[in-house]
Amino acid sequence: MAIVVITLALALATPLSANANGQCPDVLAQTTGCPSVGGGVHDGGVQLDGSITTPGSPGRGFGGRGSTETGGENASVTTPVPCAQCGSLRDGYHVTPNPANAVSAVTLRDLVNFKPVVGIDNMEPNGWMVVGLHTNFYATVNVQAQDGQLLARPASVQFTPVRYHWAYGDRTSASLAVMGNSWAAQGIKEFDATPTSHIYTAAGTYNIDLVMEFSAQYRFADGPWTAIVGTIPVQANRLVATAGDAKTVLVERDCSKRPSGPGC
Secondary structure, three states: OOOOOOOOOOOEEEEOOOOOOOOOOHHHHHOOOOOEEEEEEEOOEEEEEEEEEOOOEOOEEEEEOOOOOOOOOOEEEEOOOOHHHOEEEEOOEEEEEEOOEEEEEEEEEEEEEEOOOOOEEEEEOOOEEEOOOEEEEEEEOOOEEEEEEEOOEEEEEEEEEEEEEEEOOOOOEEEEOOOOOOHHHHOOOOOOOOOOEEEOOOOEEEEEEEEEEEEEEEEEOOOOOEEOOOOEEEEOOOEEEEEEOHHHHHHHOOOOOOOOOOOO
16 A cells, blocks of 8 residues: 655754743853754655754864864864865764854754654454454554664654555454454444454455554654654554354354354
8 A cells, every 4th residue: 555655844853942932042152052953754754953053263163073073973162174075974964064164153953853663553353354344453653752862962753653444355444443352442342443444345354454543743852842843644454364154163263262253
């Protein structure tokens, strides 16, 4: 089943500040600079984009860990960065000199990507269905929090499953807001209807696919959680199962071993 992933522009730029009103303090702007961070859906995950420009002063500038190193994630105030060291320090991390003051004022730009971990789709009975009776499908997935570094500061993204798109292999599908659960967990009998169950009307072997859709929010340093526009679809594992009538099921499975089975 084809999955369409929509890529959105990084439109949510949020300045970081030690002030409650979200404004960058003058003392910070005049010393280390104020970072600007944005987040958006990109390539099946969340991309955080951060930048910070140092105001510049004679004999000072920003570099990676030290003016003699060309790699690393940590930024610190050091001696001026020679132009030969400007550019990419690592994937997604760049240093750009300010044209108006190429010696002492530079801009750091950093990118970091987070992707949700796919959940698991389940079915009951496992691997087979009875034509005309309910087959219970459900997902197993949790809210996920992932941590990383952006501009040498802590960054976090939280993924929350919000929707479940089932394709049952019989040319029918469903888009549900609930992940479902096992019959036992719901306190009901086998083959009872559930909010996520499906009835097959013809015998055969079917491929069942599930796409889980996640919303996301991010936090940079000690700033607030910020929601990201858009959702992220993630393909789960494929289930392959065979549907038969009740007589076929009884022939294959003895009622003494499965007394709750259909017809027993």
